[in-house]
Amino acid sequence: ILFEDIPYGTEYLQTIIEAMQKSKVLEIGYQQFESTKRISFHFCPYAMKVYRQRWYILGYIVEQKTIRTIALDRIIHNELTVTNESFIIPEHFSAKKYFSNTIGVYVAADQKPVKVKIRVYGSLVEYIRTLPLHHSQCETNSRYGEFCDFEYRLCITPELYTSILSMGNKVEVIEPQELRDGVIERLKNNLKL
Numbered sequence: 444i445l446f447e448d449i450p451y452g453t454e455y456l457q458t459i460i461e462a463m464q465k466s467k468v469l470e471i472g473y474q475q476f477e478s479t480k481r482i483s484f485h486f487c488p489y490a491m492k493v494y495r496q497r498w499y500i501l502g503y504i505v506e507q508k509t510i511r512t513i514a515l516d517r518i519i520h521n522e523l524t525v526t527n528e529s530f531i532i533p534e535h536f537s538a539k540k541y542f543s544n545t546i547g548v549y550v551a552a553d554q555k556p557v558k559v560k561i562r563v564y565g566s567l568v569e570y571i572r573t574l575p576l577h578h579s580q581c582e583t584n585s586r587y588g589e590f591c592d593f594e595y596r597l598c599i600t601p602e603l604y605t606s607i608l609s610m611g612n613k614v615e616v617i618e619p620q621e622l623r624d625g626v627i628e629r630l631k632n633n634l635k636l
Contacts, residue, residue, distance in 0.1 A: 452498040452515025455523050459500055459515075462525045463488045466532070468505070472522025473513060481519060487530035490538035492548060494602075499548045501538055503530070510541070512548045546577055547602030559595040559603070560617040567613040576606055592617065604629060 462469050469486045485505035492499045498515040542548070544556040560583070563571050568591040571580075577595050585591035597603065599622050607614055607626055616623040 447496050449493065449496050449498060450516075452518070455515050455518060456498065458523060458525060459488055459491065463491075465525075466529050468526045468528040468530050470524045470526055471513070472519035473517055474519055475517060483522070485526070485528070486513070487532075489532050489536065492538070492542070494548050501541065501548075509552075512550065543578070544596070544598050545600050545602070546597065546606055547600065549600045549602055551598065551600070554598045554600075556596045556598050557619055559597055559599070559619065559622060560592060561595075561607065562590050562592050562615040562617055563610070564590045564613045564615075567610060599625070 459469070461467075466487075469488060470483065471486050472481060472483050474481045484507070486500070487503040487505065488500045489502045489510075490500070492501065492512070499512050500515065501512045502510065504511050541550060544550075568585070571591075571593060572582075576593070577597050579594075579596040581594050583592045583594050599619075603622070604625060607616060607622075608629060616626050
């Protein structure tokens, strides 16, 4: 059995899992890919998730007083330590519910899910049927061998755009118009390159 390789971040797994089990705060040195600035913060790890060959941890950043998802491969080498400080996960918090309206790991607290409808063509229909993009997926219209319309209830995020664009010319965004326009804009920018 060969699983997909996760090239970076795995060296922190054991430490993070132990911190989660003991409810201990982590001190993390971190640098986002799009930034040259290194930051340090205290993090209460609630849950872990793998998405597109990257490990992520979901938790509470003490200094920012907010819940965030951070990527393990952006932790600065040797800048992850377990502190003696303990934390308590909020009683009604659910990682599954936190990610329920999105694809991937990006969650904007103020964003509400909307109805998304795509039309998928040809053999890609069966790929989407057997590996749904999202748990809310339902079929609304199909013409055997030609196309199928799939509807979802989710937030419009960068990962949704990436998923749609990865389908190439086998998909059309039917609604909402905001998503359709966003895909068109990204395709135009891609053509400029």
